[in-house]
Amino acid sequence: xxxxxxxxxxxxxxxxxxxxxxxxxxxxxxxxxxxxxxxxxxxxxxxxxxxxxxxxxxxxxxxxxxxxxxxxxxxxxxxxxxxxxxxxxxxxxxxxxxxxxxxxxxxxxxxxxxxxxxxxxxxxxxxxxxxxxxxxxxxxxxxxxxxxxxxxxxxxxxxxxxxxxxxxxxxxxxxxxxxxxxxxxxxxxxxxxxxxxxxxxxxxxxxxxxxxxxxxxxxxxxxxxxxxxxxxxxxxxxxxxxxxxxxxxxxxxxxxxxxxxxxxxxxxxxxxxxxxxxxxxxxxxxxxxxxxxxxxxxxxxxxxxxxxxxxxxxxxxxxxxxxxxxxxxxxxxxxxxxxxxxxxxxxxxxxxxxxxxxxxxxxxxxxxxxx
Amino acid sequence: xxxxxxxxxxxxxxxxxxxxxxxxxxxxxxxxxxxxxxxxxxxxxxxxxxxxxxxxxxxxxxxxxxxxxxxxxxxxxxxxxxxxxxxxxxxxxxxxxxxxxxxxxxxxxxxxxxxxxxxxxxxxxxx
Numbered sequence: 001x002x003x004x005x006x007x008x009x010x011x012x013x014x015x016x017x018x019x020x021x022x023x024x025x026x027x028x029x030x031x032x033x034x035x036x037x038x039x040x041x042x043x044x045x046x047x048x049x050x051x052x053x054x055x056x057x058x059x060x061x062x063x064x065x066x067x068x069x070x071x072x073x074x075x076x077x078x079x080x081x082x083x084x085x086x087x088x089x090x091x092x093x094x095x096x097x098x099x100x101x102x103x104x105x106x107x108x109x110x111x112x113x114x115x116x117x118x119x120x121x122x123x124x125x126x127x128x129x130x131x132x133x134x135x136x137x138x139x140x141x142x143x144x145x146x147x148x149x150x151x152x153x154x155x156x157x158x159x160x161x162x163x164x165x166x167x168x169x170x171x172x173x174x175x176x177x178x179x180x181x182x183x184x185x186x187x188x189x190x191x192x193x194x195x196x197x198x199x200x201x202x203x204x205x206x207x208x209x210x211x212x213x214x215x216x217x218x219x220x221x222x223x224x225x226x227x228x229x230x231x232x233x234x235x236x237x238x239x240x241x242x243x244x245x246x247x248x249x250x251x252x253x254x255x256x257x258x259x260x261x262x263x264x265x266x267x268x269x270x271x272x273x274x275x276x277x278x279x280x281x282x283x284x285x286x287x288x289x290x291x292x293x294x295x296x297x298x299x300x301x302x303x304x305x306x307x308x309x310x311x312x313x314x315x316x317x318x319x320x321x322x323x324x325x326x327x328x329x330x331x332x333x334x335x336x337x338x339x340x341x342x343x344x345x346x347x348x349x350x351x352x353x354x355x356x357x358x359x360x361x362x363x364x365x366x367x368x369x370x371x
Numbered sequence: 372x373x374x375x376x377x378x379x380x381x382x383x384x385x386x387x388x389x390x391x392x393x394x395x396x397x398x399x400x401x402x403x404x405x406x407x408x409x410x411x412x413x414x415x416x417x418x419x420x421x422x423x424x425x426x427x428x429x430x431x432x433x434x435x436x437x438x439x440x441x442x443x444x445x446x447x448x449x450x451x452x453x454x455x456x457x458x459x460x461x462x463x464x465x466x467x468x469x470x471x472x473x474x475x476x477x478x479x480x481x482x483x484x485x486x487x488x489x490x491x492x493x494x495x496x497x498x
Binding site for chain 1: 448461
């Protein structure tokens with residue numbers, strides 16, 4: 001790690017920084033950009049007139065969940081980024097020196113059903129960006145994009161492209177990739193990246209992820225890899241859907257308790273929801289308050305399994321951010337990951353007023369449950 | 372808001388456009404002392420907003436002018452087709468043109484400015 005930190009200086013402007021790198025700056029590539037680079041046999045099969053389909057017929061091969069986005073409704077006007085000039089314009093807008101340029105259409109590459117075609121599309125994309133886009137003299141860099149459907153071809157793609165001007169990384173379009181990326185079938189990709197000295201970037205796409213989300217758990221074949229993310233992921237999904245579809249608006253006297261996912265996901269998710277809701281209000285037009293306010297008023301969370309209880313820098317702030325009035329002690333006894341009642345208590349007592357601790361340990365529960 | 376003032380302090384007025392140059396549902400953007408201000412015509416009434424988005428500094432008044440998706444008393448979706456909303460083209464934050472208020476229930480709003488219509492022309496009243 002070549003990080004440099006200066007203890008004595010405060011940065012007051014981006015201008016004072018020697019180099020600003022944007023790690024995720026997207027192209028908005030369309031089929032006409034890279035179609036001509038398709039290798040055989042797909043070039044022979046697919047390189048023909050667009051048949052009057054304005055967005056191009058290639059888009060049909062990238063499955064999406066068909067979500068109605070703010071771009072589709074016209075509320076967001078996404079700038080075209082299909083050339084070096086477009087990138088330079090964006091870099092100037094953002095005041096960045098170097099952009100690591102990533103795909104948009106090809107974020108969906110991980111969901112392409114035809115595995116050989118997926119590998120060919122990755123190949124074509126890489127040919128295009130190396131030929132026309134990446135240019136270190138202009139601060140334009142990017143990854144080797146690989147199709148995880150074909151790990152051996154992906155490894156070859158990495159070996160062929162590493163060392164080319166502008167290549168700084170490997171990019172796996174990770175949305176919808178099944179089985180999950182810890183499976184040994186992907187090891188050739190990691191070996192090739194490691195040998196080339198390139199980091200691996202993972203980037204999801206929600207429209208693709210929705211297609212294989214439940215299936216991925218079939219591929220999560222270790223207890224740890226399943227249990228650690230599952231509780232919070234399931235709750236994030238349900239909490240978000242309940243708010244988006246207006247459950248707390250329709251049932252204003254209903255209290256909802258989410259159990260057994262720990263703490264940190266709550267402040268993360270409420271802030272993420274507020275941030276996104278402002279950009280996508282029409283998906284939840286019945287809301288009369290911000291999502292986080294519904295969470296504050298009607299949603300409660302039980303504590304176990306508490307993460308980071310032994311880290312005072314973490315546990316105090318995180319309980320303060322997610323509650324403490326929305327947090328209720330739970331043990332999960334006798335399950336294998338149960339928390340003794342002293343465990344969270346020791347972490348709270350030095351950080352919170354006694355009334356807050358009393359609420360966490362029973363007073364809130366006395367109000368919520370119908371004792 | 373639009374006012375028709377018989378004796379405006381003319382030195383504080385900034386000419387924007389002739390009335391017929393800003394058609395219903397349209398806008399013009401002018402520079403007043405280094406600030407970009409958009410003047411909209413909504414159903415014949417003129418409203419002025421700052422063209423600087425309070426979210427991340429995008430050109431808030433240059434985006435889509437539209438109605439808005441709402442719900443009725445039965446929680447069924449309904450579209451209010453009055454073109455009274457402008458969306459910042461960067462992230463899609465929606466603002467009510469008349470008040471400058473962010474449509475999501477927050478305290479955010481774009482600054483508004485007084486508009487004066489006089490002798491067939493539209494002016495911004497700087498204060």
